[in-house]
Amino acid sequence: xxxxxxxNERSLYLLKSLVERYIHDGQPVGSRALSxxxxxxxxxxxxxxxxxxxxxxxxxxxxxxxxGRVPTVSGYRLFVNSxxxxxxxxxxxxxxxxxSLLTESDGPGEVLSxxxxxxxxxxxxxxxxxxxxxETIALRHIEFLPMxxxxxxxxxxxxxxxxxxxxxxxxxxxxxxxxxxxANYLNSMYAxxxxxxxxxxxxxxxxxxxxxxNQGMIDAVTMAQQTFAQQPKDDYVLTGExxxxxxxxxxxxxxLKQLFEAFSQKRxxxxxxxxxxxxxxVQIFIGEESGYRAFDHCSLVTSSYxxxxxxxxxxGVIGPTRMAYEKVIPFVDVTAKLLxxxxxxx
Amino acid sequence: xxxxxxxNERSLYLLKSLVERYIHDGQPVGSRALSxxxxxxxxxxxxxxxxxxxxxxxxxxxxxxxxGRVPTVSGYRLFVNSxxxxxxxxxxxxxxxxxSLLTESDGPGEVLSxxxxxxxxxxxxxxxxxxxxxETIALRHIEFLPMxxxxxxxxxxxxxxxxxxxxxxxxxxxxxxxxxxxANYLNSMYAxxxxxxxxxxxxxxxxxxxxxxNQGMIDAVTMAQQTFAQQPKDDYVLTGExxxxxxxxxxxxxxLKQLFEAFSQKRxxxxxxxxxxxxxxVQIFIGEESGYRAFDHCSLVTSSYxxxxxxxxxxGVIGPTRMAYEKVIPFVDVTAKLLxxxxxxx
DNA sequence: TGCTGGCACTCTCTTGTTTAGAGTGCTAAC
DNA sequence: GTTAGCACTCTAAACAAGAGAGTGCCAGCA
Numbered sequence: 001x002x003x004x005x006x007x008n009e010r011s012l013y014l015l016k017s018l019v020e021r022y023i024h025d026g027q028p029v030g031s032r033a034l035s036x037x038x039x040x041x042x043x044x045x046x047x048x049x050x051x052x053x054x055x056x057x058x059x060x061x062x063x064x065x066x067x068g069r070v071p072t073v074s075g076y077r078l079f080v081n082s083x084x085x086x087x088x089x090x091x092x093x094x095x096x097x098x099x100s101l102l103t104e105s106d107g108p109g110e111v112l113s114x115x116x117x118x119x120x121x122x123x124x125x126x127x128x129x130x131x132x133x134x135e136t137i138a139l140r141h142i143e144f145l146p147m148x149x150x151x152x153x154x155x156x157x158x159x160x161x162x163x164x165x166x167x168x169x170x171x172x173x174x175x176x177x178x179x180x181x182x183a184n185y186l187n188s189m190y191a192x193x194x195x196x197x198x199x200x201x202x203x204x205x206x207x208x209x210x211x212x213x214n215q216g217m218i219d220a221v222t223m224a225q226q227t228f229a230q231q232p233k234d235d236y237v238l239t240g241e242x243x244x245x246x247x248x249x250x251x252x253x254x255x256l257k258q259l260f261e262a263f264s265q266k267r268x269x270x271x272x273x274x275x276x277x278x279x280x281x282v283q284i285f286i287g288e289e290s291g292y293r294a295f296d297h298c299s300l301v302t303s304s305y306x307x308x309x310x311x312x313x314x315x316g317v318i319g320p321t322r323m324a325y326e327k328v329i330p331f332v333d334v335t336a337k338l339l340x341x342x343x344x345x346x
Numbered sequence: 347x348x349x350x351x352x353x354n355e356r357s358l359y360l361l362k363s364l365v366e367r368y369i370h371d372g373q374p375v376g377s378r379a380l381s382x383x384x385x386x387x388x389x390x391x392x393x394x395x396x397x398x399x400x401x402x403x404x405x406x407x408x409x410x411x412x413x414g415r416v417p418t419v420s421g422y423r424l425f426v427n428s429x430x431x432x433x434x435x436x437x438x439x440x441x442x443x444x445x446s447l448l449t450e451s452d453g454p455g456e457v458l459s460x461x462x463x464x465x466x467x468x469x470x471x472x473x474x475x476x477x478x479x480x481e482t483i484a485l486r487h488i489e490f491l492p493m494x495x496x497x498x499x500x501x502x503x504x505x506x507x508x509x510x511x512x513x514x515x516x517x518x519x520x521x522x523x524x525x526x527x528x529a530n531y532l533n534s535m536y537a538x539x540x541x542x543x544x545x546x547x548x549x550x551x552x553x554x555x556x557x558x559x560n561q562g563m564i565d566a567v568t569m570a571q572q573t574f575a576q577q578p579k580d581d582y583v584l585t586g587e588x589x590x591x592x593x594x595x596x597x598x599x600x601x602l603k604q605l606f607e608a609f610s611q612k613r614x615x616x617x618x619x620x621x622x623x624x625x626x627x628v629q630i631f632i633g634e635e636s637g638y639r640a641f642d643h644c645s646l647v648t649s650s651y652x653x654x655x656x657x658x659x660x661x662g663v664i665g666p667t668r669m670a671y672e673k674v675i676p677f678v679d680v681t682a683k684l685l686x687x688x689x690x691x692x
Numbered sequence: 693t694g695c696t697g698g699c700a701c702t703c704t705c706t707t708g709t710t711t712a713g714a715g716t717g718c719t720a721a722c
Numbered sequence: 723g724t725t726a727g728c729a730c731t732c733t734a735a736a737c738a739a740g741a742g743a744g745t746g747c748c749a750g751c752a
Contacts, residue, residue: 705743708737
């Protein structure tokens, strides 16, 4: 058994070179090819010895006897963690990013779509952006419109100019006038505050028996919170899925189907992305690391993005394990920062 | 050259039988297999003669010398138009449909999604439903909220309880009070009428120099119309795309990619579906008939659906040319009617 | 005239075999 | 510790052969 001490500088350089070559041309890399590396004046035989060690350590693996070696998940992991030389963004790409995201115009929804499209267009893989999910969203404006029976259409505008609407069911019948009054009250008294604080506030007022507060107000806030709670916030914008169909490692139809099914179920993907909400900076899942079968042959490069220093969402790129990490990582990083900036300025 | 007179009852029955067999097991059908048909007491040799005629007429086609025959697009077309024996819906399916669609609860958006999901779940192909697009939509409620500079958030509730919102840019700055006033005026005076009629009305009032009408009102309606005009109505709900990955005739990765790209572009698909808006009843595109390369190996079974006798949208099923038309056609038909009914009752 | 049995033919698909090429592991020598 | 050499293994491509399916056509029969 080879110990970690065998991981001297030379073996690491060899691993790095191997991973880079494999990422570049997708073929298993043999000792002969590596021996051509000008920085590495070694014969194929020596390289074979080193590769045997790397294989013992589970960093590379041979598809069959007479093929070269291919990085394993651990190999990629080591590569990404310590060997990678990150390529800074090309200025052309940076320009494209900035001009696309920072033009003040459309609503938040459009900005997210643009970001996702950028991620997929530039990397030629799939781009994903989760909808921003703020802990405390303040009320900007609320409206209750009666529908048939006990159904009420609640329109809820948050202070980030996002419009939510939801049909809710109430226990009793409310008259249009009642609804109007409740909305007016909430709009005039509590705009700018978060829902939970509004609720607290009203309860307090009620205790103190203020005249203008009544059960209706409570109901109204409950409705509003309902609207918000049920809002399908577990959602994301995914673009460029079709790019993934070009990769040979995903050309297996059964695998591809599972992957696309995961995309439309959304649950699993969201759950995976949520794990990146906590983490600072760029987070990477390689192959089976994600824990989701559908992503076994994919890697996920993600970064959280923030509005006003509050982490609200995650964006990233989904592609085959064999991807150009050195370009994707900085790109995801910058995009996340720019998206945050774009949403800040709203 | 064989003339149409050769299309006697026997040849037609043979074609029908051939198409049915091919649809059922996906293999080219040979003369020997067809000779086993109990209603058709003919030797393989005779059947071969008839099949040769059918091939001359371009109704069937042989992939290679020693394979059986496969229907061409014309063959499918003749089959669908005149030979098909439609299978009525199974009561289980009808129950499922009714209970899913006719439960009064959620907004129109959810109903459309449910319809689409039903289409894909039952047929195990892809289901599509275009968003309803009414010629004249009446105003239920409107709200203008100021954002930064000359940007205004318009919230527009139509009488079918659908909420639209859009950020528009105006020429000059409007004060919150102005916006409030405009919205109040529109809501109180014109709720229930269509936008174009509101506009006419206001212009008329202005000519007659009524006191309460001013340029602001005109601007308000213009804004409202803008909101509505720019609304991306060229949209649909598509579900079960992944089902399509199971079909061998779509297993070519390049084709599949084109198909999925068409799905996400949306333009072409919408254009195709629009052609069904005019038509009464179920409309079918078989293979290349659609005119879109991406759909060359697909068939599309569609039907328009109506709200209050006004045709507003199209729904349908997308699958391989080799699909069970006799089941899909009645299913699409019924679903369209039920969806109309479900939306009517709102 | 229309149907049928027979037969030669064609094409695909599968299987087995061979060969070239690539890459390895091991060993002995430097 | 490094290297050259060599036997070995495995894949991929090319080729051959045979089985199977289905056809077209022809001659004979009702």
